[in-house]
Amino acid sequence: MSVILRNFGLSPRYTGQRSLVCCTTLFHTSTKLRKDTDDKYHDINSMYENMFTPMYNHSPINRRESEDKANTSLEDDINDFNKDMHDIYNIGFSKETLSASQLKDIVKAKGRFVLQSLSTNPYYNLALENYMFTNTPKTKKGFDSCRLLFYINNKCAVIGKNQNLWQEVDLAQLKSKNFKLLRRFSGGGTVLHDLGNVNYSFLTSRDKFDTKFFNKKVIEWLNSSNPELKLELNDRGDIIQNGFKVSGSAYKIAGGKAYHHATMLLNSNLEQFSGLLEPSFPRDMEWESSGVHSVKSKIKNIGTINPGQFIGLVSENFQKSFKVDKNIPIYACDESITINDEIKDAMNSLRSDNWKYFSGPKFSIKLKDKNLKIQVVKGMVYECNKKKLIGLEFNDFLKNIDSYT
Numbered sequence: 163m164s165v166i167l168r169n170f171g172l173s174p175r176y177t178g179q180r181s182l183v184c185c186t187t188l189f190h191t192s193t194k195l196r197k198d199t200d201d202k203y204h205d206i207n208s209m210y211e212n213m214f215t216p217m218y219n220h221s222p223i224n225r226r227e228s229e230d231k232a233n234t235s236l237e238d239d240i241n242d243f244n245k246d247m248h249d250i251y252n253i254g255f256s257k258e259t260l261s262a263s264q265l266k267d268i269v270k271a272k273g274r275f276v277l278q279s280l281s282t283n284p285y286y287n288l289a290l291e292n293y294m295f296t297n298t299p300k301t302k303k304g305f306d307s308c309r310l311l312f313y314i315n316n317k318c319a320v321i322g323k324n325q326n327l328w329q330e331v332d333l334a335q336l337k338s339k340n341f342k343l344l345r346r347f348s349g350g351g352t353v354l355h356d357l358g359n360v361n362y363s364f365l366t367s368r369d370k371f372d373t374k375f376f377n378k379k380v381i382e383w384l385n386s387s388n389p390e391l392k393l394e395l396n397d398r399g400d401i402i403q404n405g406f407k408v409s410g411s412a413y414k415i416a417g418g419k420a421y422h423h424a425t426m427l428l429n430s431n432l433e434q435f436s437g438l439l440e441p442s443f444p445r446d447m448e449w450e451s452s453g454v455h456s457v458k459s460k461i462k463n464i465g466t467i468n469p470g471q472f473i474g475l476v477s478e479n480f481q482k483s484f485k486v487d488k489n490i491p492i493y494a495c496d497e498s499i500t501i502n503d504e505i506k507d508a509m510n511s512l513r514s515d516n517w518k519y520f521s522g523p524k525f526s527i528k529l530k531d532k533n534l535k536i537q538v539v540k541g542m543v544y545e546c547n548k549k550k551l552i553g554l555e556f557n558d559f560l561k562n563i564d565s566y567t
């Protein structure tokens with residue numbers, strides 16, 4: 163319910179009395195109509211009617227005070243109702259969407275929390291993750307502000323910081339299927355995201371960091387919610403189900419802090435993924451690259467859990483298992499309001515050709531049949547036995563390979 167209210171801009175906490183009236187009217191209209199037509203809904207309709215009917219009388223003298231009281235109890239009722247809905251459906255969305263300054267305050271203070279991004283823009287989400295990581299206070303011995311971030315991205319391929327993108331993705335296919343390309347700030351291999359894939363990012367201190375720690379928890383929580391899932395951890399720290407990979411992980415360690423971020427394939431469109439990570443080249447092309455190569459795995463969806471349920475389940479278990487003294491709050495953030503210059507700068511970096519195409523490891527290719535040897539540094543042809551190719555963008559070379567060879 164909180165989601166519905168917020169999505170329609172009706173949350174009383176943020177939009178005030180006018181929204182409440184509107185919301186109340188909507189409920190009155192719909193519940194009354196149904197009440198007239200179907201008596202079996204009488205009880206629940208009466209409950210809604212009572213819940214959403216203001217209690218004040220309209221005398222001008224008492225009005226403000228009565229309105230305040232009515233509003234408070236109405237808000238309490240709505241909050242209780244939201245909580246019940248949250249508990250019943252495990253929706254995983256919090257009630258509080260942070261403003262930019264609230265985000266800054268909670269990130270820079272010590273303490274544990276869960277944050278869920280409501281944006282599906284991968285540039286925002288990766289920049290937000292980076293903001294949260296760099297601004298979490300430096301750790302002193304024994305201190306750990308464990309934090310958990312969730313985000314879901316629109317269609318995109320995310321390559322690792324140290325990967326050679328031309329070996330990893332088929333740029334033309336990505337474009338034709340409307341997948342964005344991003345180079346993330348952490349290492350690891352290339353993964354594909356869409357709205358059926360949830361990304362979780364667990365932040366902790368460097369001291370306590372262990373690549374397998376958080377996935378062991380996730381597996382324990384999911385398997386105990388449904389033993390049929392039979393999720394397992396493989397040696398590489400990936401989560402697998404019946405031998406298929408359902409989650410891949412990458413890590414970043416810096417400044418006494420570390421994060422482990424991972425994908426979780428729940429109901430992704432795997433058919434659309436096919437071929438995106440299989441670029442094709444001339445048969446005689448040989449690569450020599452110092453970069454990180456992805457380890458190809460067969461993937462599948464978990465299927466029986468949807469993204470909202472996954473986020474709800476992991477958040478709740480995180481709240482229970484990681485609680486120290488006070489309850490761990492759950493916040494939400496959104497690109498339209500929870501944004502600041504640092505996040506915008508990181509988004510610009512992530513979007514820039516410089517970061518996507520002109521960074522990454524140096525590499526060489528050989529085309530034996532054509533007697534061609536090229537060395538590429540920062541996405542540009544740096545050395546070549548055909549001098550006229552030196553200084554060319556490697557992307558241009560590949561796109562027009564026939565005319566250059």
Ligand SMILES: Nc1ncnc2c1ncn2[C@@H]1O[C@H](COP(=O)(O)OP(=O)(O)OP(=O)(O)O)[C@@H](O)[C@H]1O
Nearest residue numbers: 350351352353354409410411412425456457458459
């Ligand atoms: N959303 C996804 N979740 C899990 N595995 C995926 C996903 N998309 C693609 N894959 C598979 O994972 C392989 C890359 O795995 P690799 O271990 O190299 O990287 P990773 O470290 O798991 O990725 P990441 O670093 O983001 O988690 C791809 O070739 C593909 O087989």
